[in-house]
Amino acid sequence: MACAFAQFPGTTAPPPADLKKGWDSISMNQAREILTFLANECEGRGSGQPGFQKAADYVAAHFKAWGLKPMGDNGTYFQNVPFNVSHFVDAGSSLDVLGSDKSIAAGPDFRMTTAAASSTLTGVLAVVKPGTEGTQFDDGSLQGRIVLLYGDNIPTATRMAIFRQNPMAVLTVAAKVPPAAYTSSRVSTGSANAGSRRGIRVPMGVISAKAAADLVGSLELTDATLTPGKATPVKYSRGYVRIKATVDAHQIGVPNVVALLPGSDADLSKEYIGIGGHLDHLGKQGTVIYPGADDDGSGSTAVLSIAHAMSINPKKPKRSILFMTFCGEEMGLIGSSYLVNHPMIPLDKMVSELQMDMVARDSYGAQNGDQRRIDVEKENLDTIRLVGSKRISTELDKVIQEANKCIGFKFKYDAEDVYTRSDHYNFASRGIPIAFLFDGFTPDYHQPSDTVDKIDFLKLANSAKLYYLTAYAISDNPVPPVHDVKN
Ligand SMILES: [Zn+2]
Structure with a gap:
């Protein structure tokens, strides 16, 4: 149901009419259903543990149900990464x-x-x-x-x-x-x-x-x-x-789960926009389960919400969209590192990578362990860190700012110096313009207490909506974001 309170107070524009159907499908209820499964049924999604494979199977089944093209090994949605x-x-x-x-x-x-x-x-x-x-x-x-x-x-x-x-x-x-x-x-x-x-x-x-x-x-x-x-x-x-x-x-394959929505334009479909989150978390250690509801159940949920929205919206993006949920992020960005070294698409044709890692909490307490930087929860109901969006292409940042008129986030940029700390960094290292949405820290970070009952589903749905509009905007612009920042 469309709801008058579905955006933040800072909203100044409605979404484009031709994107409305997909936009409306991204809801708090849908996010709650997906995230409840990932956080409560998958034993912390530890890379190599049965709970991770259960989550990967769930993501793949949804990609399949929505008609997305499998981009993993041998015609599957799984790109298997070798693990001991x-x-x-x-x-x-x-x-x-x-x-x-x-x-x-x-x-x-x-x-x-x-x-x-x-x-x-x-x-x-x-x-x-x-x-x-x-x-x-x-x-x-x-x-x-x-x-x-x-x-x-x-x-x-x-x-x-x-x-x-x-x-x-x-x-x-x-x-x-x-x-x-x-x-x-x-x-x-x-x-x-x-x-x-x-x-x-x-x-x-x-x-x-x-x-x-x-x-x-x-x-x-x-x-x-x-x-x-x-x-x-x-x-x-x-x-x-x-x-x-x-x-x-012994050695096993632990999958990145990857799917493609082919672009609708004959030429532009040969270029790609990546949308990613990490599916893994800290798993089950002894008898203790780390649910990782926010980290990064929330980002994985948002990737799924966007994939679903684009698959049902009548107007399709002109460029192709590669949906990626990574393994091994918590062990050192392993899955995304493997993907950029074994890409299923030409990486020089990836025009942007949009990453979400923790997008559903209202930060509070010490940020990144710094006792001089104490966040207050009620001041962060509509804030999110927008990390790295100006580092390679300032144009990418402008596209996100424009899309945000329909959502109303207050961006805090990279106050916590986390630019290197999620999967987008492997794409940035290849010169691909990236943006990384990150909600900041709470005392539940990397604790068994990162549970689904603490999730802000409005923030989660709005993160998905922001990237939904952003990906369309990048996709339909004749020219991809320029690399205008000298490193
Ligand atoms: Zn994470």
Whole structure:
């Protein structure tokens, strides 16, 4: 239903009459239906996890239903990007005390969480119970040791101090041992990079308090070596312990989902406008799901809304429109990087790429971790960051400003310095004019609390409408946006 309140207060013009049918189809209800599926049914859409494939199948089914042309491998909508995936396997994995019959089988009492390849680690156990004071491990006391780490809520600084010592492994004592862990990585970086997503390469595991007490009880330990001024004593085992980690590692294809609406003009249809968002998020880690409703369920939803709107609008764009939902963005823009290196269209014929990554929240709190930049939610009901729109072509920015007369966003531009932080950057690096819509930060960024109940569906629908009009405007202009900015 057309609604008088469907735009922001800053709206000054109606949409063009010949685009009205598609425009009207982009609704808050449609966005809610799509995003609810992506955020609630797909287990966080982790690249390589089953939930991502479920989301990819959903997007592909919609592209197909709307009659869009498949642009992936072998006539499908999937451009498969090679990924390594690995799972820790309980069978054949254990924690043993050498020279004794003490052995803790992998299972509810002990598991490795970041092992990316099968390995056997043998070393002296270092029992660490961080004190309340800031702890420094700057004396090599943990190097090459298997660290048994006690304490709930160990401060990040303490953890990082431990990792900097380059221990052989770190076993954290916890109330609950998580289920077998899953890791994935891009193929080009090899497989031996456990936990590298956070920049940590030390194999990590979790052990129950009961098993830890059992383990420590079976070992002869040194007396605490209390360095004056240090809050943390470290005890060492006199004998060795051994971790046997069995990992099932293999390679799979994780898809970018890509579809084309061919342009209506014989000549201009040989040029392309990309519309993109990333379908992946942080997935399921242990038992915790990261729904990624805003990041980037919202952008993926908007890509679908625009694809649907253009497919039903009687007037079609003259240039061709390439719809892209990427994999692997959260792991380092992997899917879009693969696409620009294996393009399904000539990239020098792509005249613009319009990216949406987080387009459905009203920013509040510290922006990008900067405590001097605190946003207030009610001041951001109709704001959005328009990033990079003047970096390559100032004309692209003008086209978006013109389209925005029908929507009424207040643009904040790139206050947060995020130009390099989503998939558009791979297109910008190829000299393609880009624009990136981004709603700013909230405390839910990259947390399990990025949920669908917090979504501003008006902002989501209006982001889709803005790019719907923008793509038509670029498409129908005889000349594509000029590259008028010297880099
Ligand atoms: Zn994102």
